[in-house]
Amino acid sequence: MTLLKIFSEELASEAQITRKMLERIPDDKFGWQPHPKSMTIKRLATHISDLPNWIAMALTTEELDFQNNNWEEPDLNTTAELLANLEKAVVNGENALANGKEEILDEPWVLRSGDQIFLTTKKREMIRTSLNQITHHRAQLGVFLRLLDIPIPGSYGPSADENGFA
Structure with a gap:
């Protein structure tokens, strides 16, 4: 099995768990x-719902430069908007993985803000x-x-709430 296929299966699994968590947030x-x-719930949940887009970004770019790029997460104000954004981001991530090339996974990828480098890694590691x-x-x-x-x-099994534990 290829790394891209492994990542795709993991994204599908994590998306299912993430949906269950996001749908619990009251508007x-x-x-x-x-x-x-701490972040507000809105900021944290928006970031969570948007993270699958970073998979596509890792596969289709060499870097994200916050100083010279217009990367912005959407302004989401309801649970329904969070879930819709997650679905859109998951499709984006899945499409990037389905169309990605294994041979580029060892190419470098950088996270920066201008001259300040936060992370230099391989695309597969990103x-x-x-x-x-x-x-x-x-x-x-x-x-x-x-x-x-x-x-x-529950995430990887039942939660204490689902099992009735105190």
Whole structure:
């Protein structure tokens, strides 16, 4: 099995879990944040819903330069908009993986802001990082929801809420 196929299967699996988490966010909690240094639920959930686009970016560009690029996440204000954005981003990521070429996966990819370089990696590692970021930020969202006493869906098995654990 090729790396692109493995990444595609993982994206499909993570998207299914992510849908369940995002659909739990009440529209009236988009401005909530657990701490002044934390993102709001809106910012965090928007980022989560948009991360599959980074897979396409890793496959079709050599870098993201925040200073010289107009990369912006959309302004999403409802759970329905979050879920629609996730679906669009997943399709974008899936299409990029389906049309990608294995031979470019070892080419370099850079994350920067002008002269300040945050990350230099291989395209395949950036795809892996994007998938890991979905999981990482989704776990953050789970903590946010827990603090709001919103039941957490299972990720890789049932959650304590689904099992009735305290």
